[in-house]
Amino acid sequence: MKKLNGNFDKFNLAVFISGRGSNLKSILDHSFKKNSLYQVKLVVSNKKNAKGLLAIRNKNIKKLVVDFTKSKSLGNKVLVKLKEEKIKLICLAGFMKILPNYFIKSYKGKIINIHPSLLPKYKGLNTHKRVALNNEKFTGCTVHYVNKKLDAGKIILQKKIKVKKNESVRSIQKRVLKLEHKTYYKAIKKVLSSF
Ligand code: GRF
16 A cells, blocks of 8 residues: 555455445445545446445446446456556455456456355355255355356455354345455455555
8 A cells, every 4th residue: 555645545446246235335334434445436237227336326436337248348348447447456246247257367366256155165146045954053254266266266254153043044144144244344454455
């Protein structure tokens, strides 16, 4: 982090979403705190009706609504925008698309994701349902680097909670989501401190 006129330059972040955006909201809330290392400069959504987009209304944050994973020319446009905004880290937060390889390569080691399970267990979708069906004693969430294999990049931070006896899928989902909100910004801080 560079020091300019006694102030620290914050790292510029982009957050990619597809839906509800509760993790985006939590990342944003933390960015407004006094000693935050980062600011969110850009939000990319592949869905125009993503509820998460409401979180950046009336804020000085750029928005791109495009399913750029469909074509390389769209992907390159997003990459240009990311460079323009001097984005240092991309946070996937409920982004339901697979990033193309060329995209991952151009932000190598600078894309992270949050997944609602104790990876490497329960990669992919419906994690909480599978946790409940298998009577797992613990579950949790994992923030990891993104590589070309699904939910398989190096783990940055993992937090766990105990699954209650006969706990419903809905209750597990709710409690893990709360844990995600506490975990994502800590993982971001960890990554940014290593830059
Ligand atoms: C979260 O559970 C996240 O771990 C998963 O998708 C969900 C997104 O929720 N990848 P939200 O859009 O951040 O509310």
